[in-house]
Amino acid sequence: MIYLIKPFDKLISMVFLKASAILFLCITTAFNSFSGQISDTIYINSGTLQTFNGSSLPYKCFNSSSVFDKRNAILSYSISDTVSLTVFNNDIIPHRISSIELGIESGLIPPGMNETVSIHSATSGTFIYHDSENYPNNKILGLAGMIVFRNNSSASFYWNLKELDTLWINDISSNNQLSTEYNPKFFLINGNHNPDIIGDSSARIVGNVGDTIHIHIANTGNSIHSIHFHGYHLKVEQSSEHPGHEGRIKDTFPINPMEVLTLELVPHQSGEYPVHDHNLIAVTGANIYPNGMFLTMLIEP
Amino acid sequence: MTRRILFLVFLTGSFISLGQQVVNHQLIARNLGEKEMHDGVVLRTFGFAQSFSEQPPIPGPTLYANEGDSVVLDLFNVSQGAPHTIHLHGLDVNQENDGVPHLSFEVHHMEHGYYYFVAPHPGTYFYHCHVVSTIHVQAGMYGVFIVKPADGSNITWDGGYPYSQEKLYTMSEMDPLWHEDSVMEHDHDTTQTIHEVSIPEYHPSYFLVNGQSEQQLLEPDIALQTAKEEVSFLRMANIGYLANRVTFPEDSMLKLLVPTGDQL
Numbered sequence: 027m028i029y030l031i032k033p034f035d036k037l038i039s040m041v042f043l044k045a046s047a048i049l050f051l052c053i054t055t056a057f058n059s060f061s062g063q064i065s066d067t068i069y070i071n072s073g074t075l076q077t078f079n080g081s082s083l084p085y086k087c088f089n090s091s092s093v094f095d096k097r098n099a100i101l102s103y104s105i106s107d108t109v110s111l112t113v114f115n116n117d118i119i120p121h122r123i124s125s126i127e128l129g130i131e132s133g134l135i136p137p138g139m140n141e142t143v144s145i146h147s148a149t150s151g152t153f154i155y156h157d158s159e160n161y162p163n164n165k166i167l168g169l170a171g172m173i174v175f176r177n178n179s180s181a182s183f184y185w186n187l188k189e190l191d192t193l194w195i196n197d198i199s200s201n202n203q204l205s206t207e208y209n210p211k212f213f214l215i216n217g218n219h220n221p222d223i224i225g226d227s228s229a230r231i232v233g234n235v236g237d238t239i240h241i242h243i244a245n246t247g248n249s250i251h252s253i254h255f256h257g258y259h260l261k262v263e264q265s266s267e268h269p270g271h272e273g274r275i276k277d278t279f280p281i282n283p284m285e286v287l288t289l290e291l292v293p294h295q296s297g298e299y300p301v302h303d304h305n306l307i308a309v310t311g312a313n314i315y316p317n318g319m320f321l322t323m324l325i326e327p
Numbered sequence: 328m329t330r331r332i333l334f335l336v337f338l339t340g341s342f343i344s345l346g347q348q349v350v351n352h353q354l355i356a357r358n359l360g361e362k363e364m365h366d367g368v369v370l371r372t373f374g375f376a377q378s379f380s381e382q383p384p385i386p387g388p389t390l391y392a393n394e395g396d397s398v399v400l401d402l403f404n405v406s407q408g409a410p411h412t413i414h415l416h417g418l419d420v421n422q423e424n425d426g427v428p429h430l431s432f433e434v435h436h437m438e439h440g441y442y443y444f445v446a447p448h449p450g451t452y453f454y455h456c457h458v459v460s461t462i463h464v465q466a467g468m469y470g471v472f473i474v475k476p477a478d479g480s481n482i483t484w485d486g487g488y489p490y491s492q493e494k495l496y497t498m499s500e501m502d503p504l505w506h507e508d509s510v511m512e513h514d515h516d517t518t519q520t521i522h523e524v525s526i527p528e529y530h531p532s533y534f535l536v537n538g539q540s541e542q543q544l545l546e547p548d549i550a551l552q553t554a555k556e557e558v559s560f561l562r563m564a565n566i567g568y569l570a571n572r573v574t575f576p577e578d579s580m581l582k583l584l585v586p587t588g589d590q591l
Contacts, residue, residue: 209528250570254416256425277417280570297422298430306461307529307568315461315524322430 065110068099070135070157070169072117075190077212078219079312083192084199085168087217088123088155092116096217098171098246100184100228101155105177109145124158125173127266127286134159150177151264152242152286162248163198166191170246172286182240184228187281187319188247189213189308208248213308213318220302220309220320231291231301231323239291245281251308251319254278255291257299264288278304293325350392350446351399354413356434356456357383358406358511360467364533365541370506373406373456373466385538386497386566387470390454392446394477394485400442400454404434409458409515413442415472416453420444426457433458446474449484450585451495451562459513459524465505469566471497483560483584493560494551499538500531500567529568560584 073094075085090099092114103109113123115135123132128145135141147153157169172186189210197204215223224230233239240263245251255277265271267285281287302309302320311317360372360383374383392398404411410433414426424442425431434440456468473495476482482489504510504527513524533540537549553559561581565571575581 252570256414256427257419257422259417259419277419295419295421297425299422299425300427300430305568306464310461310526313526313528315459315526 062106063108063110064103065112066101067112067114068101068123069114070117070121071095075168075217077190077192077312078222078317079314081192081312083190083195085195086117086157086164087168088113088171096168097226098168098186098217100171100186100216101173102182102184103145103173103175105147105150105175107146107175110142111145112140112142114140120159121157121164121169122159123155125153125155126284127153128155128173130155131158145173147175150175150288152244152266152288154244154246154284154286156246156284165246166194166248167198170244172242172244172246174242176240178238178240180238180240181233182242183231185215185241185243185253186217187213187215187243187245187251187253187303188217189249191248210247210249211312213303213311215319215321219311219317221316223319223321230321231325233291233293233323234326235293235296237293239293241287241289241291243279243281243287243289245283245285248283249308250280250282250305252278252280252304253301253319254304255299255301255323257295257297257323257325258291258293260289260291262287263290296325296327298322298324348393348396349399350396351401352390353377353401353403354387355379355383356402356404356406356411356468358408360385362467362538364501365539365543368503370501370503371508371511372506373411373463373468373511375468375470379405383467385467385535386499387454387468389470389495390472391475392472393475393479394446394449396446398442398444398446402434402440402442404436404438404440406436408436408511409463409513410435411456411463411468412440412458413454414457414460415442415444416455417450418444418447418452418472418474426454428458449474449476449487451564453564453566455566458515462505462510462513462524462526464566465502465529465568466511469497469499471495471562471564473562481560488558488560488582488584490558490560492553492557493562495562495564496536497538498563498565498567498571499535500569501533501535502527502529502531503533504530531567531569534567 068088069092071089071094072086075083075096087098089095118137120134120136130143132141132143153173157164190212191210193206216229259275259277262271262274300322309318309320354375358373360374361369362372363369375387376383377388402413412426412433452472454472456463
């Protein structure tokens with residue numbers, strides 16, 4: 027048994043999660059209220075990702091502070107913002123920051139240096155940013171996150187999907203040739219797996235019946251994922267690979283590597299419902315079930 | 328007493344006038360199924376049967392209801408093993424009937440569990456066990472639930488496309504290692520609702536359509552046989568762990584109607 031919450035603890039955790047979600051939204055809203063020309067800073071940090079079974083993996087992320095965090099920064103802006111984003115490279119090898127859809131391609135950022143790029147989007151939506159240097163190796167080592175440009179103040183949640191092949195990560199980190207086929211063993215949302223992902227207030231959907239909720243999903247991994255929602259159908263607001271799918275109402279959403287989706291959920295019923303990858307290998311971790319890309323949403327009356 | 332009878336008659340009359348029915352389905356959960364593969368290998372399976380005399384088929388029986396029907400699903404677990412549930416995938420049932428063990432309920436050996444819901448929009452939906460789902464789905468505990476229009480006619484949905492026949496293709500895979508007792512007899516501590524289970528790496532060697540592969544797919548009931556200009560409704564469902572790309576004959580005239588969800 028790896029996840030069992032007693033009823034009282036569960037109640038406390040629900041209250042805490044909802045408060046955290048509201049705080050997160052307040053911060054996001056407050057941040058976005060300063061529309062126009064704004065500045066932001068992220069840091070390329072190198073560190074160690076600890077897996078639940080005790081493995082340590084070399085890992086790199088774009089973080090909002092100079093302290094390594096296994097979660098890549100979620101950059102959320104208003105549609106009217108033009109962002110001057112400065113990227114500090116705290117790593118010992120050079121990197122870049124790029125976004126194909128947003129037309130960003132920085133110069134090479136040597137270790138200890140920084141570079142500033144200007145970001146603007148004429149349309150709202152979810153976008154991937156990543157390190158294009160030594161692509162895709164640095165991305166496989168962790169360097170890929172999401173930028174969201176919003177045109178509303180609805181509740182929003184963010185999922186950066188990524189799977190880890192420990193052999194590949196160790197080979198790339200050691201500058202070795204890849205010696206095996208891609209065979210990921212860990213399946214993460216925002217750097218977390220079940221059950222830890224439930225504690226991520228930016229990921230766990232908490233709301234009320236009738237709310238308009240947006241879910242921003244970026245697949246920065248190398249595998250196709252197929253996200254299934256229990257209890258609800260959602261509308262595709264944005265699909266970077268299949269714009270023709272926008273407007274469709276579905277319960278399961280395949281998403282290809284480096285694809286983004288923006289989904290709209292308006293819950294019609296209350297309850298706690300799972301949302302998970304329906305490639306059921308991805309709800310395991312290191313061959314242990316349950317793990318991986320599985321969390322629950324909490325919708326209150 | 329008379330008033331009560333009159334009230335019941337009134338209620339019955341109301342339901343009939345709305346065209347609603349109560350549809351009952353029973354699924355018997357079994358853990359000791361056997362399935363012969365195209366190469367003669369026999370694999371142990373879990374599955375859902377509709378009688379005690381049959382091997383649980385893979386996929387499980389296709390269940391039907393019409394839009395607006397009140398559906399009662401009786402899950403009878405005679406597995407002599409792990410608990411089971413039925414998750415009604417895509418049917419947006421409420422939490423109690425969602426079939427997720429720690430959020431709904433699970434059905435133990437020699438117990439019945441009942442699921443209630445009103446059949447929503449016409450479409451093609453999955454049902455499957457959600458207990459240690461990675462193993463139980465691979466083991467064979469899945470099937471398709473079809474909701475037809477309220478009048479049960481051969482039309483995709485009210486105001487949709489009429490057709491003369493329909494065909495269902497359910498795709499899946501099987502990895503023989505996953506069907507060994509060491510995997511299928513996973514822990515199922517009845518005092519816990521979530522079980523930590525170790526599973527092997529997934530390397531399927533059987534790729535199935537309606538539970539059949541290779542020469543088994545030449546059986547006449549598998550092929551979609553249609554006349555020129557005849558309109559057929561093809562339902563396709565993939566419960567495997569791999570993505571498939573399906574190729575049709577070049578001169579087929581197909582139109583995608585419903586991509587995993589409501590109508591376009």
